[in-house]
Amino acid sequence: MTASEDEKIMTEGGLSTSAFSLAVPEELRDTVTLTSVSAFTEFLSTYISPVANWARSRAVWPLTFGTSCCAIEMMHVGMSKYDISRFGSEVFRATPRQADLILTAGTITRKMAPALITLYEQLPEPKYVIAMGACTVTGGMFNDSYSVVQGVDRIIPVDVYLPGCPPRPEGILDALLKLQEKIRAENYASRAAGLYKQRAVRYVDYDTGLPMEDLVEEVKLEMQQDV
Amino acid sequence: MTAEVKEQNLKTDEMIINMGPQHPATHGVLRLILTLDGEFVKHAEPVLGHLHRAQEWQGQNRTWFQYQALIDRVDYLSGMHTSWAMARAAEVLDECEVPERAEYLRVLVSEMNRISSHLLWLGTYLIDLGAMFGFPFYPFREREKLLDLFEEIAGQRMMFNYIRIGGVQRDPKPDWFRRLREFTREFPDRVDEYEAIVTENPIFLKRTKGVGVLPLKLGQDYGVTGPSLRASGTDYDLRRRKPYSIYPKLDFKVHWLDKPEGGDTWDRYILRVREMRESNEIIKQVLDMIPEGGEIMAKKQNAGLRVKAGEGFSAIESPRGILGCYIISNGSDKAVRIKWRNPSFCNLSILPALLVGHPIADVMAIFGSIDVILPDVDR
C-alpha cells in the first residue's frame, strides 16, 4: 500500500485503516461489521495511546550494532557509571527481531551498507534509529573518502541525530531522552497503521546508487504511460 | 567425524555458516565464513573491509597537521600509540629532537593507554565467553577513572590528538600527577579482584585451557607480534629489543611464557593481566623520574607543519603488537605515502590456521584472545 492509497482511504468519510482491520473492498464499504470494530479501537486508542506510549517510550531496547569507535562509548553508556538501563534500555539485544532501536554507532562503509539495510528491515515495527556520531550523521571526518557512506540517513530513515566524535555517554542519554519524547508524541494507532513511515532524508537505493526520488519518478512515468 | 557417526555409516555434509558482520562480540565488523563438519570447523575465511575507511588515502590528501588529528581512529583503543608511531616516524625523518619532558609524558600516557586497552579487552572477552554484563562492570569502572584523567590532559575521552610530531600538546597541572599516583596505588588491588573472579574460575578454565594453541614457528611465519606471540615462547617486545624514547632508563620486566609448543588462550589472558600490572609499575617509576618543567613541543603546530623529504619506517609496541608507520615524504605539506603496519591485521591472518579442528563454540574464545581491533585491520 503506497502512501497515496492510504491518504485516499483516510479522506473518504473517515474510515480507519488501523492495522486491526483488513483492507475493506469497495463493495462492502457501507457494511458495519469490520469497520465498527476498528472505529471503536480508534476511539479507544485516544485513551490507550498515552498509556501505551508511556510504557513504550520507557522500554526502548537497542540492538548491539557497534561498528567502530562509537561502539566503545555505547559500551560505556551501558556500564555502571552512565547507566542506560535506568532509562529503560535494560538489555542490548543481539538479534534485530527482538530490538526496537538501532543506535548506529560507527562508520558505515559501502561494504557494510547492505548489512545495515537488512538489519533495519528485520526490525519489527515500531522501530527507531538514532544516528550516533559524526560518521553516521553526515560522513564525519571521512568526508571525501571513497568507501564511506556520507551519512546513514541516505539508506535508512533516522529519528534522532547525535553529533560528536565520539559523543559522550551523556550525549547518548540525551539523544535517548529526545527519542522517548518523540515516542510519547505519537498516536499508537497511527503508528500501528504505518502512517509514520519516514523516508530517509536523502534516500538512496543501494543497488543502483541513484537517489530514490529519481527511481520513484521513473516508476511513476512508467505507470502513467501504461495507463 | 566422531567414531559413532563413522560406525553408523551416516552420510554427512559440510555446512557453511556466516558469522556475519554484526554480532554481539563487540570487536567491530568482521565477517567469518565458516565451513563446518558437524560442530567442528574445517575452514574459516575472514572477510575484511567492512570498516575500510580509506585512512591511507587520507594520508595522501590531508596536510600533516590535519592528518595528526585523524589517526587516533586507526586503533581507537590505543590512540596514543598510533599517534606516537606516526610522530616517531616523522621525527626520525625530520631529525627533530623531542624534549625530555615530552618523552616522559609520552611514556606516561601510552602506558595508561595500554592499561585501559587491556581492561577493555578483558571486559569484552568475558562478554564473548558469555559472562554478559556481569563481570565487565569491574574493568570499566577502572577505565572510567583513566578516561577522566585522559580528558583532563588531552581534552577528549577517546580520540586524544595529544602526541604530535615534535612533542606533546599540553602540560597537565600538578594535581593531575597526584591523582594518577592515587590510581596506581589502588590499581593492583583491583587487578587482584579481577583475577579472583576469572583466573581460577572452572568455567573459564574449561573454555580456555588447551584451546587455540599457537605454536611459535607458525606465529613467526605469519608475522604475529605482541602478547599473542609472547605467550608462545618468545620475549620479543619492542620496548626491549629496539628501545625508543626513555625505555632504556626504565626498569621493567617483559612478561613472556616459555612454551614454544604453543600458548593457549588462557596463557594469552594471563599474560595481558600481568602486563597491566607491569604498566602500573612503569607509571609509578615515570612519575618519580619526570623532570620538573621544561619544553614539551619542538615543532610549531600549525598549518605550516612540514616534514623533511625522505623515507623511513618506525614502530612502537602497542597493546596488540608492533604498530609501525612507513612514511614517504617529499618536503611538501602533504605526505606522498603513509603506510600503516597494524598489529591486528597481521595477527588476524593467523585465525584461519588456528580455528581448524575446533568446535564452533571455541571460535569466539580464540578470536577474542588474539585481541583484534577492526579499524586497525581495515584502516
Next chain:
Amino acid sequence: MSDDKEKTAPPAEPEGPPPPGPCGQFLKDHGIDSKRLPDAASGHEVIELAVDDLQRSLKLLRSGDETCLDLLVAVSGVDQGDSFESIYTLWSYENDNQLTVKVKIPKSEIKEDELPMVPSLSTFWSAANWHERETYDLVGIKYLGHPYPRRILNPWDWEGHPLRLDYRQPIDALNDKNPKSFR
C-alpha cells in the same frame, strides 16, 4: 703567474656505486646483485633487487645464519609517479638486523591495461599473504603465484586502485556532497 692561473683542475673521478652493506654483501656471496640505495632515515640498509631475484634472495635472507631476517613486518606498495615499488620491510626475531628491500617496476615497462607483476612470497612466507592482497587492492601490483588473489579491503567487485595517483573515485548518490555542505 699565468701558468698557475691556467692550471686546470684535476678531472673529477666518476663516483662508483656505494659499497654493499652487510646484507648486500651476504647476497653477493650467494651470487645475487643488489643496488644499494641511500640509507633509510633511521640508518638501516635499503637495497633494491631485480624482480627475478626476489624470491631467492628473501629465502636466503630468512634462513641465513648471520642475517636471520625472519619477521616480515610489512609489504607496502607505492605509486611513485614514474614507477611502482613493492617495498618489503624485514626485521629479525632473533637479533637486531633490519633491512628494507625494494622492487621497482617502471611504468614504461608495463603494457596497456596490465598490472605490474611481482613474484609472490606467500608460497613460502605466510605473512606476505594478506599484505600482498592489500597491496593488490590498493595500489594494483599483481603478485604472481598468490594462492588467493582477491581484493581484501574493498568489495570484491570494486574497480580501480585507490592509492594510485590517477585514481578518481566514483561519485554516486551514496557519497556525493550535500549541496548545503561547506566543503
